[in-house]
Every structure is written in structure tokens, then in C-alpha cells.
Amino acid sequence: MMNERVGLLTQAAAPTTAESALAARLGLPLVLPAELQPGNPEFYLCIDVDGLSLHCQEQNGMRGVTVNFDNHTLDRRAKDALRQQNLIKAIGLKKHVIPRVLDCTAGLGSDAFLLARAGCEVTLLERNAIVHALLEDGMQRAVHGSPQTGEAVSRMRLLFADFANYAANLDSFDVVYLDPMYPLRHKSAKSKKSMYLLQRLLDEADEDEEVLTLALQRASSRVVIKRAKQSPNYGNRQPDISFKGSSSRFDVYLAC
Ligand SMILES: C[S@@+](CC[C@H](N)C(=O)[O-])C[C@H]1O[C@@H](n2cnc3c(N)ncnc32)[C@H](O)[C@@H]1O
Known part of the structure; x- marks a missing residue:
């Protein structure tokens, strides 16, 4: 099409x-x-x-968006007390507990990459063909990047699929991670140009309570949802734990 x-x-x-x-x-x-x-x-x-x-x-004045895992910002985030970061704490990673993660909303793959740098095997789903192509290209180039980057990307497996339609084909994972698109904000308020461009391209805000139910069915330990700091709870469901940062928070729903 x-x-x-x-x-x-x-x-x-x-x-x-x-x-x-x-x-x-x-x-x-x-x-x-x-x-x-x-x-x-x-x-x-x-x-x-x-x-x-x-x-x-x-x-027009802006540089294009490329997926490049060998960049300073990600490298700093990966080295800078990686295990103290809210994303890593939220998925429950400990010295001897390295969860297998399903990232249902891969986007440009930064969160999945940090999880992989922390040692997790990550399966990534992306439903938008353009975003999927950017991420696939970044992952292919990363194999020839620095040894740490190449090693981390070897733990990432990307699929072109919509979680809502594909969930039934998936095994269970320790953790299911969701980072739904925030509503489009004005350029001046954007935190990152890449995410702003993605928001414009996709022009959507994802909020589907059914997705949280599906995620809980696929998670043996927990579902983690990234939210903007002030956003209401996903599907108005109260999380069991919440890790709050300066601009975002990670809400944890324990699977029972
Ligand atoms: C906010 S971005 C994720 C950003 C990502 N965490 C990162 O670090 O780059 C959300 C992405 O999830 C994708 N997405 C949303 N719902 C999806 C679904 N049900 N299945 C697969 N991909 C989905 C969107 O196309 C978009 O690329």
C-alpha cells in the first residue's frame, strides 16, 4: 500500500x-x-x-532521525549507574535476576537497547513500517559498532508486528514493557527531536486498556508502562509500584 x-x-x-x-x-x-x-x-x-x-x-533545518546505538548519550546512560535507572529498577533486574523482556512498543529502540546493555534478552515489536525500517537499519549497523554495542544488539530480536494482533503467537516473557506514544507537544516543549518527529509521523496517542490486559497475560512477572510524569494511570488502572523521575515515571503492574 x-x-x-x-x-x-x-x-x-x-x-x-x-x-x-x-x-x-x-x-x-x-x-x-x-x-x-x-x-x-x-x-x-x-x-x-x-x-x-x-x-x-x-x-528543514533539522537533521534527519537515524537509529544509532553507538552514540554518546546512550553510551553515557548505559555506563552511568545503569542499574540505578528507573527503567532498570522497574523491570526488577537484580544481580542474579536478568529478566527476558518483550518490548511491545519498540519505536527507535533506545529503551530496549539499555535493557540489552544491562544483560536482558529483548524481543521488540514495532507496528509502523517506517519506524521498523529505521530500527532494523540501526540494529544492522550496530553489529559493526563498538564491541559493547554489538554484544547488546545481539540480545535484541526485532519483529514487525502489532502487539494487539500478534500477542497470541508469543510465548510468555518475564516482563512486558510498554511505552505508548504521548500526545503531540509543541516543538519548543519537545524533550527530544527524534521523539517529536516520531509523534508527527505517527500522529497518534496509544491508550488501549485491552493492551494492558493482553500484556498481563504474556508476563510471568510484571508489566512496566512508561508514562509522562503527569499522565493519568494507563487505562485508569492503579499500578502496584511506580518509579518516578523528573519527566517520566515507570508504572509496574505485577502479574499474579
Ligand atoms: C513512544 S514510541 C516508543 C519509544 C521507545 N521506547 C524508544 O525507546 O525509542 C512508541 C512506538 O510504539 C509503536 N507501537 C504503538 N503501539 C504498538 C503496538 N500495539 N504494537 C507494536 N508497536 C506499537 C509505535 O508505532 C511507536 O513507534
């Missing part, structure tokens, strides 16, 4: 094999730089030496 909001930018009238293959797989029109018009397409993907990137024409 053709995605009308996204194109794939090619530099020459004869696209590369990689460009043609990706355009065909994602159902995207190939666009030459001279054919870009304001807002048409709204977004474009681009393949270059740095990998696959997503650009928003309205944010």
Missing part, C-alpha cells in the same frame, strides 16, 4: 538497488531532490553513508 505522506529521496534518476528495494518494500514513491515541494511529501527517507534517516520537510 502506498504511503502518501512519506517518499524515498534518491539522488539520481536511476535509484540504487537498496533504494529501489526499500521503496518497493514500504510502498514509497521515489523522489528526486528537484521534485521535493513544500510539504509534499511531508516526510522523506534517505539512505546514505550514515544509514537510513527520516526527515520532515517542515523541519
Whole structure:
């Protein structure tokens, strides 16, 4: 199916094999730089030496979003008392307890990567084809990155699937993790440009109580849901434990 909001930018009238293959797989029109018009397409993907990137024409001054696990911010987060971080505490990781995690809302994979850096085997589900392609590309390049990054990514397994439809095909995991999209905030209030671009692309806020019920059926230990600090409880269900940070919190629902 053709995605009308996204194109794939090619530099020459004869696209590369990689460009043609990706355009065909994602159902995207190939666009030459001279054919870009304001807002048409709204977004474009681009393949270059740095990998696959997503650009928003309205944010022309902004660099594109690429999944790069070998970056300073993630590396600092991974080294900086990783086990003291709320995400890691919320999943219940301890010295001799390394949970197997299902990340139902993979996005650009940062949270899953930190879990993998902490030693967890992580299965990631992403339902949006563009986001899935960005993440898949980042994971493939990470194999050639630093040894710690490559080792962590080898513990990550990515699937293109919607958790709500795919849950019945999955085994049980120790922990099921959900990070639903927050409602779109104005650019000036954005915490991270990559998440802002994702919010614009997906233009959705996920809140489905059924998903929490499904998640609890797949978790043998707990379900962890990331929320914005001030957000109401997911599906109005009171968590058993909550780990609060400066801008977000991790709500824990114990499986019984
Ligand atoms: C807020 S982002 C997740 C960010 C991620 N935790 C990270 O560290 O980059 C939410 C992502 O979950 C995906 N998503 C939402 N509901 C989903 C579902 N039911 N199944 C699979 N993916 C889903 C969206 O397409 C989006 O890419």
C-alpha cells in the first residue's frame, strides 16, 4: 500500500538497488531532490553513508532521525549507574535476576537497547513500517559498532508486528514493557527531536486498556508502562509500584 505522506529521496534518476528495494518494500514513491515541494511529501527517507534517516520537510533545518546505538548519550546512560535507572529498577533486574523482556512498543529502540546493555534478552515489536525500517537499519549497523554495542544488539530480536494482533503467537516473557506514544507537544516543549518527529509521523496517542490486559497475560512477572510524569494511570488502572523521575515515571503492574 502506498504511503502518501512519506517518499524515498534518491539522488539520481536511476535509484540504487537498496533504494529501489526499500521503496518497493514500504510502498514509497521515489523522489528526486528537484521534485521535493513544500510539504509534499511531508516526510522523506534517505539512505546514505550514515544509514537510513527520516526527515520532515517542515523541519528543514533539522537533521534527519537515524537509529544509532553507538552514540554518546546512550553510551553515557548505559555506563552511568545503569542499574540505578528507573527503567532498570522497574523491570526488577537484580544481580542474579536478568529478566527476558518483550518490548511491545519498540519505536527507535533506545529503551530496549539499555535493557540489552544491562544483560536482558529483548524481543521488540514495532507496528509502523517506517519506524521498523529505521530500527532494523540501526540494529544492522550496530553489529559493526563498538564491541559493547554489538554484544547488546545481539540480545535484541526485532519483529514487525502489532502487539494487539500478534500477542497470541508469543510465548510468555518475564516482563512486558510498554511505552505508548504521548500526545503531540509543541516543538519548543519537545524533550527530544527524534521523539517529536516520531509523534508527527505517527500522529497518534496509544491508550488501549485491552493492551494492558493482553500484556498481563504474556508476563510471568510484571508489566512496566512508561508514562509522562503527569499522565493519568494507563487505562485508569492503579499500578502496584511506580518509579518516578523528573519527566517520566515507570508504572509496574505485577502479574499474579
Ligand atoms: C513512544 S514510541 C516508543 C519509544 C521507545 N521506547 C524508544 O525507546 O525509542 C512508541 C512506538 O510504539 C509503536 N507501537 C504503538 N503501539 C504498538 C503496538 N500495539 N504494537 C507494536 N508497536 C506499537 C509505535 O508505532 C511507536 O513507534
